[in-house]
Amino acid sequence: MPIQITAPLDLDTIENLKAGDVLFLSGTIYTARDAAHKRMYESCLAGDVLPFDLTNQVIYYVGPTPAKDNQVIGSAGPTTSERMDKYTPTLLDLGLKGMIGKGYRNEEVKRSIKINKAVYFAAIGGSAALIAQCIKHVEVIAYEDLGTEAIRKLEVENMPLIVINDANGQDYYEIGVAAFKEA
Template identity: 65%
Template sequence: MSVPLSDKDILSLKAGDRVLLSGIVYSARDAAHKRMFETLERGESLPINLEGNVFYYVGPTPSKPGEVIGSAGPTTSGRMDKYTPTLLRMGLKGMIGKGYRSQDVVDSIKENNAIYFAAIGGAGALIAKTIKKVEIVAYEDLGTEAIRKLEIEDFPVIVINDSYGNDWYKQGVERFSSI
């Protein structure tokens, strides 16, 4: 599936779907989210256009010689939850991370026709091989938490929260609790 995402793309996905993403995503972690939120509170424009875009919650390690990025595994998404509904209202369409999202975020995903994907934690070196190009686009002073433009190819994710309000984590618990 190509990113940025269209509404049609998002509506076609259901919790539990496995997807290979290709295109452009942006890295953004805790410090970048806080700074974006503060920027919006001051009535200023964000350094990137969120419309249709996807954030990957990652703080990559430095790259080794000849590589475009170091290890690039997902970070825990819940730390961005207090900022996420605002960013979704601004046009953000997808997020990639790991772990549960708050009910406020799940509701906002549904309200804004967005999606939350999980990447495999502990596989940062493997995931880094799907990142073909990296460019810092904002907040360079934040180091690993700077916003980066990442060109990805066949980046493996699973839909956790779809735009219909479904939660793959909860569905999985329900399935296995009856065994």
């Protein structure tokens, strides 16, 4: 049975999640892809204020397509996470607690997830239409000039995810490979 969690995340929730857990996420999350991450990172280096407080927040790596009639959002499938790896440790140090994407994270990001008591979730690639149905409200809050890569505030309900990297340093991809080799 999937676990139900709510964003923003609290430490108790994060510490109880384990690599491999299947869950439904509801609440407020934010979108940001490559260009938005670069801009936030450069703002941090310059000492500027970020467009939203990262404390306990979740960022979904997505560049949604435009909504059609009677839709809140278009397709909203996950983007490959490694493209954000350069910027992620800095954002985690500023209070970010969750990331949603697809694919592996590098060792520096995994260390930073553990140090900062955060979590990395995978959304299933190819499920963009299903995920879009979980998004109930969308609002562009920053970097509108980036188009689909603008930062959006999303209200989500029962977004299906899998914990890949937990706050204890476990990696579901590594666990899966090891289990396959033992079989």
